[in-house]
Amino acid sequence: MTTGTVLITGCSSGFGKLTVRTFLDEGWNVVATMRSPEKQSDLVSNERLLVNRLDVTQSETIQSTINAATDRFGTIDAVVNNAGYGGYGLFEQSSEADIRAMFETNVFGPMAVMRAVLPAMREAGRGVIVNVTSMAGHMALPGNAIYSSSKHAIVGLTEAMALEYRPLGIRIFSVAPGAYPTTRFTENTDKRVEEGDAELAAFSHRLRAQIDAVGEQMANQSGTTADPQEVADKIYRCVTTEMPVHNPTGADAEMLIAMMGQADRQTFLDQISDMLVPQHQQVQ
Template structure:
Protein backbone atom coordinates (compact mmCIF):
# COMPACT_ATOMS: atom_id res chain seq x y z
CA UNK A 1 0.00 0.00 0.00
CA UNK A 2 1.36 3.41 -0.98
CA UNK A 3 2.31 5.60 1.95
CA UNK A 4 1.11 9.17 2.36
CA UNK A 5 3.00 12.21 3.62
CA UNK A 6 1.76 15.72 4.39
CA UNK A 7 4.32 18.54 4.10
CA UNK A 8 3.82 22.18 5.09
CA UNK A 9 5.39 25.17 3.38
CA UNK A 10 5.65 23.62 -0.09
CA UNK A 11 5.51 26.85 -2.08
CA UNK A 12 9.33 27.03 -2.17
CA UNK A 13 12.58 25.84 -0.64
CA UNK A 14 12.77 22.72 1.52
CA UNK A 15 9.06 22.02 1.31
CA UNK A 16 8.89 22.06 -2.48
CA UNK A 17 12.03 19.94 -2.84
CA UNK A 18 10.79 17.46 -0.23
CA UNK A 19 7.42 17.10 -1.97
CA UNK A 20 9.14 16.45 -5.30
CA UNK A 21 11.50 13.89 -3.77
CA UNK A 22 8.78 11.87 -2.05
CA UNK A 23 6.68 11.93 -5.21
CA UNK A 24 9.62 10.56 -7.20
CA UNK A 25 9.88 7.73 -4.67
CA UNK A 26 6.25 6.77 -5.20
CA UNK A 27 4.65 8.30 -2.10
CA UNK A 28 1.27 9.97 -2.04
CA UNK A 29 2.15 13.59 -1.25
CA UNK A 30 -0.10 16.21 0.30
CA UNK A 31 1.75 19.43 -0.53
CA UNK A 32 0.36 22.29 1.53
CA UNK A 33 0.87 26.04 1.38
CA UNK A 34 -1.08 29.20 2.15
CA UNK A 35 -1.55 30.16 -1.53
CA UNK A 36 -2.08 27.07 -3.66
CA UNK A 37 -1.48 29.02 -6.87
CA UNK A 38 2.23 28.59 -6.06
CA UNK A 39 1.83 24.81 -6.30
CA UNK A 40 0.55 24.41 -9.85
CA UNK A 41 3.66 22.50 -10.95
CA UNK A 42 3.43 20.16 -7.96
CA UNK A 43 -0.23 19.46 -8.69
CA UNK A 44 0.75 18.05 -12.08
CA UNK A 45 2.89 15.32 -10.46
CA UNK A 46 1.39 11.84 -10.00
CA UNK A 47 -0.21 11.20 -6.60
CA UNK A 48 0.28 14.77 -5.40
CA UNK A 49 -2.57 16.70 -3.77
CA UNK A 50 -1.98 20.43 -3.38
CA UNK A 51 -4.21 21.85 -0.67
CA UNK A 52 -4.24 25.07 1.38
CA UNK A 53 -2.88 25.13 4.90
CA UNK A 54 -2.11 28.20 7.00
CA UNK A 55 -0.27 26.81 10.02
CA UNK A 56 -1.44 29.75 12.12
CA UNK A 57 -5.06 28.61 11.70
CA UNK A 58 -6.01 25.39 13.56
CA UNK A 59 -9.12 24.97 11.39
CA UNK A 60 -6.95 25.13 8.28
CA UNK A 61 -4.73 22.37 9.68
CA UNK A 62 -7.77 20.21 10.44
CA UNK A 63 -9.09 20.73 6.91
CA UNK A 64 -5.75 19.77 5.34
CA UNK A 65 -5.52 16.55 7.36
CA UNK A 66 -9.10 15.70 6.38
CA UNK A 67 -8.29 16.35 2.72
CA UNK A 68 -5.27 14.04 2.98
CA UNK A 69 -7.21 11.12 4.45
CA UNK A 70 -10.21 11.68 2.17
CA UNK A 71 -7.99 11.52 -0.91
CA UNK A 72 -5.53 8.80 0.08
CA UNK A 73 -7.19 6.99 3.00
CA UNK A 74 -4.21 7.12 5.31
CA UNK A 75 -1.52 9.42 6.69
CA UNK A 76 1.89 7.93 7.44
CA UNK A 77 4.14 10.96 7.92
CA UNK A 78 3.96 14.70 8.58
CA UNK A 79 6.76 17.17 7.86
CA UNK A 80 6.46 20.55 9.56
CA UNK A 81 8.60 22.72 7.34
CA UNK A 82 6.75 26.06 7.15
CA UNK A 83 8.62 28.82 8.93
CA UNK A 84 10.44 32.12 8.66
CA UNK A 85 13.17 34.02 10.49
CA UNK A 86 13.20 37.53 11.91
CA UNK A 87 16.52 39.38 11.58
CA UNK A 88 17.36 42.43 13.65
CA UNK A 89 17.97 43.52 17.22
CA UNK A 90 15.26 42.52 19.65
CA UNK A 91 14.53 46.05 20.86
CA UNK A 92 13.56 47.26 17.40
CA UNK A 93 11.26 44.31 16.66
CA UNK A 94 7.56 45.17 17.06
CA UNK A 95 5.67 42.96 19.54
CA UNK A 96 3.28 41.76 16.84
CA UNK A 97 6.22 40.40 14.83
CA UNK A 98 7.50 38.59 17.91
CA UNK A 99 4.13 36.89 18.25
CA UNK A 100 4.08 36.04 14.54
CA UNK A 101 7.51 34.42 14.82
CA UNK A 102 6.20 32.03 17.46
CA UNK A 103 2.79 31.61 15.81
CA UNK A 104 4.44 30.28 12.65
CA UNK A 105 7.54 28.47 13.95
CA UNK A 106 6.19 26.97 17.20
CA UNK A 107 2.41 27.09 17.44
CA UNK A 108 2.12 26.30 13.72
CA UNK A 109 3.70 22.85 14.01
CA UNK A 110 1.66 22.27 17.17
CA UNK A 111 -1.54 23.04 15.24
CA UNK A 112 -0.62 20.58 12.49
CA UNK A 113 0.45 17.86 14.91
CA UNK A 114 -2.70 18.24 17.01
CA UNK A 115 -4.78 17.82 13.84
CA UNK A 116 -2.79 14.77 12.68
CA UNK A 117 -2.54 12.84 15.95
CA UNK A 118 -6.02 11.25 15.98
CA UNK A 119 -5.28 9.60 12.62
CA UNK A 120 -1.76 8.55 13.62
CA UNK A 121 -2.99 7.19 16.97
CA UNK A 122 -5.70 5.14 15.28
CA UNK A 123 -3.00 3.50 13.16
CA UNK A 124 -0.54 3.15 16.04
CA UNK A 125 2.10 4.25 13.53
CA UNK A 126 3.53 7.35 11.91
CA UNK A 127 6.49 9.69 11.68
CA UNK A 128 6.51 13.40 12.50
CA UNK A 129 9.48 15.45 11.30
CA UNK A 130 9.90 19.00 12.58
CA UNK A 131 12.33 21.11 10.57
CA UNK A 132 14.38 23.10 13.04
CA UNK A 133 17.68 24.88 12.33
CA UNK A 134 21.23 25.24 13.52
CA UNK A 135 19.65 28.21 15.32
CA UNK A 136 17.83 25.66 17.46
CA UNK A 137 21.20 24.43 18.76
CA UNK A 138 23.47 27.48 18.94
CA UNK A 139 22.73 31.21 18.88
CA UNK A 140 23.94 34.25 16.99
CA UNK A 141 23.04 37.91 17.53
CA UNK A 142 20.43 39.64 15.39
CA UNK A 143 18.35 36.43 15.26
CA UNK A 144 17.38 36.15 18.92
CA UNK A 145 13.69 35.64 18.18
CA UNK A 146 14.30 33.07 15.47
CA UNK A 147 16.66 31.21 17.81
CA UNK A 148 14.09 31.40 20.61
CA UNK A 149 11.42 29.89 18.35
CA UNK A 150 13.66 27.07 17.17
CA UNK A 151 14.92 26.30 20.69
CA UNK A 152 11.25 26.06 21.70
CA UNK A 153 10.48 23.77 18.75
CA UNK A 154 13.37 21.46 19.66
CA UNK A 155 12.34 21.23 23.29
CA UNK A 156 8.74 20.53 22.34
CA UNK A 157 9.76 17.91 19.77
CA UNK A 158 12.08 16.06 22.14
CA UNK A 159 9.49 15.93 24.91
CA UNK A 160 6.74 14.95 22.48
CA UNK A 161 8.86 12.07 21.20
CA UNK A 162 8.66 10.46 24.64
CA UNK A 163 4.88 10.87 24.82
CA UNK A 164 4.23 9.32 21.41
CA UNK A 165 6.77 6.48 21.35
CA UNK A 166 4.43 4.11 23.21
CA UNK A 167 1.80 4.74 20.50
CA UNK A 168 4.13 3.73 17.68
CA UNK A 169 4.59 7.34 16.51
CA UNK A 170 8.14 8.60 16.00
CA UNK A 171 9.15 12.28 16.28
CA UNK A 172 12.29 13.55 14.56
CA UNK A 173 14.12 16.87 14.22
CA UNK A 174 16.03 17.97 11.10
CA UNK A 175 18.57 20.76 11.59
CA UNK A 176 19.68 22.64 8.43
CA UNK A 177 22.05 25.57 8.28
CA UNK A 178 22.51 28.00 5.42
CA UNK A 179 21.19 26.90 2.03
CA UNK A 180 21.81 28.47 -1.34
CA UNK A 181 18.45 28.31 -3.06
CA UNK A 182 15.60 29.20 -0.71
CA UNK A 183 13.72 32.46 -0.20
CA UNK A 184 14.45 32.39 3.54
CA UNK A 185 17.13 35.10 3.49
CA UNK A 186 15.03 37.35 1.27
CA UNK A 187 12.13 37.36 3.72
CA UNK A 188 14.49 37.87 6.67
CA UNK A 189 15.99 40.86 4.89
CA UNK A 190 12.56 42.31 4.19
CA UNK A 191 11.54 41.88 7.82
CA UNK A 192 14.74 43.60 8.99
CA UNK A 193 14.26 46.46 6.52
CA UNK A 194 10.84 47.20 7.97
CA UNK A 195 12.22 47.78 11.47
CA UNK A 196 13.01 51.22 12.83
CA UNK A 197 16.73 51.72 13.38
CA UNK A 198 17.98 52.49 16.89
CA UNK A 199 21.14 54.58 16.59
CA UNK A 200 22.87 53.04 19.61
CA UNK A 201 23.02 49.68 17.81
CA UNK A 202 24.34 51.05 14.50
CA UNK A 203 28.01 50.08 14.86
CA UNK A 204 27.10 46.67 16.21
CA UNK A 205 24.60 45.92 13.45
CA UNK A 206 27.05 46.96 10.73
CA UNK A 207 29.73 44.69 12.16
CA UNK A 208 27.28 41.84 12.56
CA UNK A 209 25.99 42.26 9.01
CA UNK A 210 29.58 41.86 7.75
CA UNK A 211 29.97 38.67 9.79
CA UNK A 212 26.75 37.25 8.35
CA UNK A 213 27.93 38.10 4.85
CA UNK A 214 31.01 35.94 5.51
CA UNK A 215 28.76 33.13 6.76
CA UNK A 216 26.67 33.31 3.60
CA UNK A 217 29.82 32.60 1.62
CA UNK A 218 30.15 29.25 3.42
CA UNK A 219 26.80 27.94 2.14
CA UNK A 220 27.23 24.97 -0.14
CA UNK A 221 24.07 22.93 0.42
CA UNK A 222 20.87 23.12 -1.60
CA UNK A 223 17.23 22.56 -0.70
CA UNK A 224 17.51 19.17 -2.43
CA UNK A 225 20.28 18.20 0.00
CA UNK A 226 18.01 19.02 2.94
CA UNK A 227 15.12 17.15 1.30
CA UNK A 228 17.26 14.02 1.14
CA UNK A 229 17.92 14.24 4.89
CA UNK A 230 14.20 14.68 5.55
CA UNK A 231 13.53 11.62 3.38
CA UNK A 232 16.09 9.65 5.40
CA UNK A 233 14.49 10.74 8.68
CA UNK A 234 11.05 9.62 7.51
CA UNK A 235 12.09 6.30 5.97
CA UNK A 236 15.08 4.90 7.90
CA UNK A 237 12.92 3.08 10.45
CA UNK A 238 15.08 4.24 13.36
CA UNK A 239 14.23 6.11 16.52
CA UNK A 240 17.04 8.64 15.94
CA UNK A 241 15.84 12.03 17.17
CA UNK A 242 18.09 14.61 15.48
CA UNK A 243 19.53 14.81 11.96
CA UNK A 244 22.13 17.38 10.94
CA UNK A 245 21.21 18.45 7.41
CA UNK A 246 24.08 20.67 6.21
CA UNK A 247 27.81 20.57 6.84
CA UNK A 248 28.30 24.33 7.25
CA UNK A 249 27.00 24.22 10.83
CA UNK A 250 28.65 21.00 11.98
CA UNK A 251 31.53 22.70 13.82
CA UNK A 252 29.18 24.98 15.77
CA UNK A 253 26.77 22.17 16.62
CA UNK A 254 29.63 20.00 17.86
CA UNK A 255 31.11 22.91 19.83
CA UNK A 256 27.76 23.58 21.51
CA UNK A 257 27.15 19.94 22.38
CA UNK A 258 30.65 18.65 23.08
CA UNK A 259 32.56 21.44 24.84
CA UNK A 260 32.24 23.14 28.19
CA UNK A 261 30.05 26.21 28.53
CA UNK A 262 32.99 28.54 29.09
CA UNK A 263 34.97 27.13 26.15
CA UNK A 264 31.98 27.41 23.87
CA UNK A 265 31.20 31.04 24.79
CA UNK A 266 34.88 31.98 24.38
CA UNK A 267 34.96 30.28 20.98
CA UNK A 268 31.88 32.16 19.77
CA UNK A 269 33.14 35.54 20.96
CA UNK A 270 36.51 35.02 19.33
CA UNK A 271 35.21 33.46 16.13
CA UNK A 272 32.60 36.09 15.39
CA UNK A 273 34.01 39.10 17.17
CA UNK A 274 30.96 39.85 19.24
CA UNK A 275 32.88 41.57 21.98
CA UNK A 276 30.86 44.69 22.65
CA UNK A 277 31.71 48.25 21.63
CA UNK A 278 33.91 48.62 18.52
Protein backbone atom coordinates (compact mmCIF):
# COMPACT_ATOMS: atom_id res chain seq x y z
CA MET A 1 0.00 0.00 0.00
CA THR A 2 1.45 3.36 -1.00
CA THR A 3 -0.92 5.98 0.43
CA GLY A 4 -4.51 6.11 1.57
CA THR A 5 -6.43 7.07 4.71
CA VAL A 6 -5.42 5.92 8.18
CA LEU A 7 -7.45 6.31 11.38
CA ILE A 8 -5.35 6.47 14.55
CA THR A 9 -6.66 6.42 18.12
CA GLY A 10 -4.97 7.97 21.14
CA CYS A 11 -3.25 10.82 19.31
CA SER A 12 -3.02 13.43 22.04
CA SER A 13 0.59 12.51 22.87
CA GLY A 14 3.36 9.93 22.62
CA PHE A 15 3.30 7.21 20.00
CA GLY A 16 -0.05 8.35 18.62
CA LYS A 17 1.05 11.88 17.85
CA LEU A 18 4.32 10.70 16.33
CA THR A 19 2.40 8.24 14.15
CA VAL A 20 0.12 11.02 12.90
CA ARG A 21 3.12 13.09 11.81
CA THR A 22 4.82 10.08 10.22
CA PHE A 23 1.84 9.24 8.01
CA LEU A 24 1.28 12.89 7.10
CA ASP A 25 4.93 13.21 6.08
CA GLU A 26 4.46 10.20 3.81
CA GLY A 27 1.46 11.73 2.01
CA TRP A 28 -1.38 9.90 3.77
CA ASN A 29 -4.76 11.25 4.80
CA VAL A 30 -4.87 10.98 8.59
CA VAL A 31 -7.84 10.83 10.96
CA ALA A 32 -6.26 11.69 14.32
CA THR A 33 -8.57 10.89 17.21
CA MET A 34 -8.53 11.51 20.93
CA ARG A 35 -10.94 12.01 23.80
CA SER A 36 -10.43 15.79 24.02
CA PRO A 37 -9.47 17.25 20.63
CA GLU A 38 -10.30 20.75 21.87
CA LYS A 39 -7.12 20.56 23.97
CA GLN A 40 -5.02 19.77 20.92
CA SER A 41 -3.05 22.73 19.63
CA ASP A 42 0.20 21.50 18.11
CA LEU A 43 -1.01 19.28 15.25
CA VAL A 44 -0.53 21.67 12.33
CA SER A 45 -3.59 22.28 10.17
CA ASN A 46 -3.42 20.22 7.01
CA GLU A 47 -5.98 19.44 4.31
CA ARG A 48 -5.06 15.78 4.71
CA LEU A 49 -5.64 15.83 8.49
CA LEU A 50 -8.97 15.38 10.28
CA VAL A 51 -8.88 15.71 14.08
CA ASN A 52 -11.92 14.17 15.71
CA ARG A 53 -13.20 13.16 19.13
CA LEU A 54 -13.15 9.42 19.74
CA ASP A 55 -13.38 7.66 23.08
CA VAL A 56 -12.92 3.92 22.50
CA THR A 57 -15.25 3.20 25.44
CA GLN A 58 -18.10 5.10 23.75
CA SER A 59 -19.36 3.34 20.63
CA GLU A 60 -21.23 6.38 19.35
CA THR A 61 -17.98 8.35 19.07
CA ILE A 62 -16.41 5.51 17.10
CA GLN A 63 -19.21 5.47 14.54
CA SER A 64 -19.42 9.26 14.28
CA THR A 65 -15.67 9.38 13.59
CA ILE A 66 -15.95 6.72 10.89
CA ASN A 67 -18.79 8.69 9.31
CA ALA A 68 -16.75 11.90 9.39
CA ALA A 69 -13.71 10.13 7.96
CA THR A 70 -15.59 8.56 5.06
CA ASP A 71 -17.39 11.83 4.32
CA ARG A 72 -14.04 13.62 4.15
CA PHE A 73 -11.76 11.02 2.54
CA GLY A 74 -14.04 8.34 1.08
CA THR A 75 -12.51 5.22 2.66
CA ILE A 76 -10.54 4.10 5.69
CA ASP A 77 -7.68 1.93 4.46
CA ALA A 78 -5.85 1.39 7.74
CA VAL A 79 -6.54 1.64 11.47
CA VAL A 80 -4.01 2.03 14.27
CA ASN A 81 -5.39 1.11 17.69
CA ASN A 82 -3.07 3.10 19.92
CA ALA A 83 -5.41 4.33 22.67
CA GLY A 84 -4.71 2.75 26.03
CA TYR A 85 -3.13 3.38 29.40
CA GLY A 86 -1.05 1.70 32.07
CA GLY A 87 -1.02 1.90 35.82
CA TYR A 88 1.24 0.47 38.48
CA GLY A 89 -0.19 -1.54 41.35
CA LEU A 90 -0.18 -5.03 42.81
CA PHE A 91 -3.19 -7.19 42.01
CA GLU A 92 -4.77 -6.61 45.43
CA GLN A 93 -4.20 -2.87 45.11
CA SER A 94 -6.43 -2.64 42.03
CA SER A 95 -10.14 -2.29 42.72
CA GLU A 96 -12.76 -4.01 40.61
CA ALA A 97 -13.57 -0.62 39.10
CA ASP A 98 -9.87 -0.10 38.23
CA ILE A 99 -9.70 -3.51 36.55
CA ARG A 100 -12.88 -3.07 34.53
CA ALA A 101 -11.88 0.44 33.41
CA MET A 102 -8.51 -0.78 32.15
CA PHE A 103 -10.04 -3.65 30.20
CA GLU A 104 -12.69 -1.33 28.75
CA THR A 105 -9.98 0.91 27.27
CA ASN A 106 -7.18 -1.55 26.52
CA VAL A 107 -9.21 -4.54 25.29
CA PHE A 108 -12.87 -3.83 24.61
CA GLY A 109 -12.07 -0.43 23.09
CA PRO A 110 -9.86 -1.79 20.29
CA MET A 111 -12.39 -4.58 19.78
CA ALA A 112 -15.13 -2.01 19.27
CA VAL A 113 -13.05 -0.02 16.76
CA MET A 114 -12.24 -3.17 14.79
CA ARG A 115 -15.86 -4.33 14.75
CA ALA A 116 -16.81 -0.95 13.32
CA VAL A 117 -14.27 -0.91 10.46
CA LEU A 118 -14.05 -4.57 9.45
CA PRO A 119 -17.28 -4.83 7.41
CA ALA A 120 -16.18 -2.08 5.00
CA MET A 121 -12.68 -3.56 4.77
CA ARG A 122 -14.13 -6.98 3.94
CA GLU A 123 -16.37 -5.43 1.31
CA ALA A 124 -13.33 -3.74 -0.23
CA GLY A 125 -11.29 -6.92 0.06
CA ARG A 126 -8.39 -5.09 1.68
CA GLY A 127 -7.31 -3.18 4.78
CA VAL A 128 -4.73 -3.07 7.55
CA ILE A 129 -5.14 -2.94 11.32
CA VAL A 130 -2.22 -2.33 13.69
CA ASN A 131 -2.76 -2.85 17.42
CA VAL A 132 -0.17 -1.10 19.58
CA THR A 133 0.34 -3.58 22.39
CA SER A 134 3.31 -3.83 24.75
CA MET A 135 6.08 -6.18 25.76
CA ALA A 136 3.90 -6.62 28.86
CA GLY A 137 1.61 -8.55 26.53
CA HIS A 138 4.34 -11.09 25.85
CA MET A 139 5.72 -11.44 29.38
CA ALA A 140 4.37 -10.99 32.89
CA LEU A 141 5.27 -7.60 34.35
CA PRO A 142 5.16 -7.74 38.17
CA GLY A 143 3.49 -4.74 39.72
CA ASN A 144 1.41 -4.41 36.56
CA ALA A 145 -0.69 -7.58 36.70
CA ILE A 146 -3.86 -5.95 35.41
CA TYR A 147 -2.08 -4.02 32.65
CA SER A 148 -0.14 -7.14 31.63
CA SER A 149 -3.30 -9.24 31.47
CA SER A 150 -5.05 -6.61 29.34
CA LYS A 151 -2.11 -6.54 26.92
CA HIS A 152 -1.87 -10.35 26.84
CA ALA A 153 -5.53 -10.32 25.81
CA ILE A 154 -4.98 -7.92 22.92
CA VAL A 155 -1.84 -9.79 21.76
CA GLY A 156 -3.82 -13.04 21.65
CA LEU A 157 -6.72 -11.35 19.90
CA THR A 158 -4.40 -9.85 17.30
CA GLU A 159 -2.75 -13.19 16.56
CA ALA A 160 -6.07 -15.01 16.12
CA MET A 161 -7.54 -12.24 13.99
CA ALA A 162 -4.43 -12.09 11.80
CA LEU A 163 -5.01 -15.75 10.94
CA GLU A 164 -8.76 -15.27 10.46
CA TYR A 165 -8.68 -12.22 8.25
CA ARG A 166 -5.60 -12.70 6.06
CA PRO A 167 -7.58 -14.86 3.58
CA LEU A 168 -10.16 -12.05 3.42
CA GLY A 169 -7.53 -9.54 2.32
CA ILE A 170 -7.12 -7.81 5.69
CA ARG A 171 -3.70 -7.75 7.37
CA ILE A 172 -3.59 -7.40 11.16
CA PHE A 173 -0.45 -6.74 13.20
CA SER A 174 0.80 -6.12 16.72
CA VAL A 175 3.50 -3.56 17.47
CA ALA A 176 4.89 -4.17 20.97
CA PRO A 177 7.04 -1.32 22.30
CA GLY A 178 9.63 -1.92 24.97
CA ALA A 179 10.63 0.82 27.40
CA TYR A 180 10.46 4.30 25.87
CA PRO A 181 10.48 7.79 27.40
CA THR A 182 6.78 8.18 26.48
CA THR A 183 5.84 4.99 28.33
CA ARG A 184 4.32 5.81 31.71
CA PHE A 185 2.60 3.49 34.18
CA THR A 186 1.64 6.24 36.58
CA GLU A 187 -2.13 6.61 36.28
CA ASN A 188 -3.44 6.36 39.85
CA THR A 189 -0.01 5.05 40.89
CA ASP A 190 0.54 7.24 43.94
CA LYS A 191 -2.82 6.24 45.33
CA ARG A 192 -2.49 2.54 44.53
CA VAL A 193 0.92 1.95 46.11
CA GLU A 194 -0.62 2.94 49.47
CA GLU A 195 -3.61 0.59 49.14
CA GLY A 196 -3.94 -2.50 51.33
CA ASP A 197 -2.24 -3.47 54.55
CA ALA A 198 1.21 -2.33 55.66
CA GLU A 199 2.99 -5.40 54.27
CA LEU A 200 1.35 -5.01 50.85
CA ALA A 201 2.09 -1.28 50.62
CA ALA A 202 5.71 -1.70 51.70
CA PHE A 203 6.35 -4.44 49.15
CA SER A 204 4.60 -2.41 46.45
CA HIS A 205 6.97 0.52 47.07
CA ARG A 206 10.05 -1.73 46.92
CA LEU A 207 8.86 -3.45 43.76
CA ARG A 208 8.08 -0.18 42.04
CA ALA A 209 11.57 1.15 42.78
CA GLN A 210 13.07 -2.02 41.30
CA ILE A 211 10.86 -1.87 38.19
CA ASP A 212 11.63 1.83 37.65
CA ALA A 213 15.39 1.18 37.86
CA VAL A 214 15.23 -1.73 35.43
CA GLY A 215 12.92 0.21 33.11
CA GLU A 216 15.42 3.05 32.89
CA GLN A 217 18.20 0.59 32.15
CA MET A 218 16.13 -1.14 29.47
CA ALA A 219 15.25 2.18 27.82
CA ASN A 220 18.99 2.66 27.30
CA GLN A 221 19.64 -0.92 26.16
CA SER A 222 21.21 0.15 22.85
CA GLY A 223 23.60 2.58 24.57
CA THR A 224 21.42 5.62 23.89
CA THR A 225 17.96 6.58 25.09
CA ALA A 226 15.32 4.71 23.07
CA ASP A 227 13.69 6.94 20.45
CA PRO A 228 9.87 6.61 20.39
CA GLN A 229 9.93 7.47 16.68
CA GLU A 230 11.00 3.83 16.22
CA VAL A 231 7.48 2.80 17.19
CA ALA A 232 5.82 5.18 14.73
CA ASP A 233 8.15 3.96 11.98
CA LYS A 234 7.35 0.31 12.77
CA ILE A 235 3.61 1.05 12.64
CA TYR A 236 4.08 2.71 9.24
CA ARG A 237 6.02 -0.28 7.94
CA CYS A 238 3.28 -2.66 9.08
CA VAL A 239 0.71 -0.68 7.12
CA THR A 240 2.77 -0.29 3.97
CA THR A 241 4.94 -3.44 3.69
CA GLU A 242 4.94 -7.15 4.49
CA MET A 243 5.74 -7.65 8.18
CA PRO A 244 5.38 -10.44 10.77
CA VAL A 245 2.20 -10.50 12.87
CA HIS A 246 4.17 -9.63 16.02
CA ASN A 247 6.63 -6.73 15.95
CA PRO A 248 8.58 -6.13 19.17
CA THR A 249 10.08 -2.66 18.93
CA GLY A 250 13.21 -1.40 20.65
CA ALA A 251 16.52 -3.02 21.52
CA ASP A 252 15.18 -4.17 24.90
CA ALA A 253 12.02 -5.68 23.35
CA GLU A 254 14.04 -7.60 20.78
CA MET A 255 16.36 -8.89 23.51
CA LEU A 256 13.44 -10.07 25.66
CA ILE A 257 11.69 -11.78 22.75
CA ALA A 258 14.93 -13.63 21.96
CA MET A 259 15.29 -14.64 25.64
CA MET A 260 11.77 -16.10 25.50
CA GLY A 261 12.62 -18.06 22.36
CA GLN A 262 9.92 -16.30 20.33
CA ALA A 263 12.10 -14.52 17.79
CA ASP A 264 10.78 -16.71 14.96
CA ARG A 265 7.15 -17.08 16.00
CA GLN A 266 6.03 -16.10 12.49
CA THR A 267 7.28 -19.44 11.15
CA PHE A 268 5.00 -21.21 13.64
CA LEU A 269 2.06 -18.97 12.69
CA ASP A 270 2.60 -19.70 8.99
CA GLN A 271 2.54 -23.42 9.72
CA ILE A 272 -0.59 -23.14 11.86
CA SER A 273 -2.28 -21.06 9.18
CA ASP A 274 -1.55 -23.69 6.53
CA MET A 275 -2.95 -26.35 8.85
CA LEU A 276 -6.09 -24.61 10.15
CA VAL A 277 -7.21 -21.82 7.82
CA PRO A 278 -8.98 -22.64 4.52
CA GLN A 279 -8.46 -20.54 1.42
CA HIS A 280 -11.15 -17.92 1.03
CA GLN A 281 -13.72 -18.37 -1.73
CA GLN A 282 -15.75 -15.38 -2.83
CA VAL A 283 -19.48 -15.69 -2.22
CA GLN A 284 -21.25 -15.44 -5.55
